[in-house]
Amino acid sequence: MPGELSPSGLRVLREVAQRGSFTAAARALGYTQSAVSRQVMVLEKAAGRALFERRRDGVTLTVAGARLLPRAIRILDELDAAAGELTGDPVASGAVRLGAFPTATAALIPGVLRALPGDVVVSVREGSTPTLVRSLRAGTLDLAVLAHVPPFRPLDAETPALPLVTLAERELLVCIGAGHPFAARDAVEADELVGQVWVAGRSDTGEALPGVWPGLPGRPDVRYVVRDWWSKLRLVAAGLAVTTMPAVAVDLLPDDVRTVAVRGAAREMRRLVLAHRPGPLSDAARYVADVLRRQTRL
Numbered sequence: 011m012p013g014e015l016s017p018s019g020l021r022v023l024r025e026v027a028q029r030g031s032f033t034a035a036a037r038a039l040g041y042t043q044s045a046v047s048r049q050v051m052v053l054e055k056a057a058g059r060a061l062f063e064r065r066r067d068g069v070t071l072t073v074a075g076a077r078l079l080p081r082a083i084r085i086l087d088e089l090d091a092a093a094g095e096l097t098g099d100p101v102a103s104g105a106v107r108l109g110a111f112p113t114a115t116a117a118l119i120p121g122v123l124r125a126l127p128g129d130v131v132v133s134v135r136e137g138s139t140p141t142l143v144r145s146l147r148a149g150t151l152d153l154a155v156l157a158h159v160p161p162f163r164p165l166d167a168e169t170p171a172l173p174l175v176t177l178a179e180r181e182l183l184v185c186i187g188a189g190h191p192f193a194a195r196d197a198v199e200a201d202e203l204v205g206q207v208w209v210a211g212r213s214d215t216g217e218a219l220p221g222v223w224p225g226l227p228g229r230p231d232v233r234y235v236v237r238d239w240w241s242k243l244r245l246v247a248a249g250l251a252v253t254t255m256p257a258v259a260v261d262l263l264p265d266d267v268r269t270v271a272v273r274g275a276a277r278e279m280r281r282l283v284l285a286h287r288p289g290p291l292s293d294a295a296r297y298v299a300d301v302l303r304r305q306t307r308l
Contacts, residue, residue, distance in 0.1 A: 019053035028148035083149030180257035200275035
């Protein structure tokens with residue numbers, strides 16, 4: 011017979027589902043990794059079955075773990091709400107948890123927040139698209155603005171699939187410094203990008219580094235790898251490297267950075283999509299989703 015499931019164990023379940031590893035969950039919870047391992051052992055013993063599948067590239071939930079997760083989220087939300095009421099903290103009925111990848115956080119989210127009425131309280135969490143997808147599945151986000159790249163497959167392998175709305179679909183551009191030889195041109199040929207020095211972002215998935223033009227022959231000269239997109243732009247402005255940029259961010263570029271389109275190859279399109287967990291949205295989340303759609307049409 012299953013034992014008692016503790017709130018601490020359920021929090022570990024939620025964080026591991028969201029973060030994709032025991033190490034990242036421990037960091038988020040402020041625990042040591044050994045403490046997380048103990049909580050996992052106790053939780054699985056209480057459940058009477060394995061809840062986590064350990065893999066070389068991280069941790070995923072088993073069928074039993076995925077079945078337990080939605081109930082764990084509801085229990086933890088109720089406990090957090092009860093704790094807030096006991097301490098006198100207001101519980102916002104119009105609260106929405108919104109995630110966005112870094113470029114969208116800078117280019118889109120401020121305008122959305124300004125357009126919302128005061129009774130809709132939005133918290134924003136920035137992260138990579140894989141991290142935000144895990145957060146949606148773990149129930150710690152209501153909505154997420156994500157980058158979707160060709161061939162536009164489902165965002166993860168779980169079922170049911172996350173509902174998606176395409177907010178925009180535009181060409182990928184290349185950012186160059188104002189003193190770069192390409193700076194006076196509107197477009198360059200794809201083969202002219204061979205031999206350029208690139209600054210890229212970090213990849214959570216081990217796939218191609220974001221910031222490098224896809225499909226270049228050989229191994230691109232990725233001399234700089236940084237996490238912050240503004241750091242990428244400063245390296246570009248200094249004439250040290252070039253990088254790619256979705257068109258959604260063009261209005262935010264500083265004066266010493268230019269963009270050029272790329273011709274002579276298949277068009278590289280990028281989608282800006284809005285995702286949410288399967289199931290109905292709250293009224294507040296639905297309102298925020300509508301504002302996001304309107305803002306991207308402007």
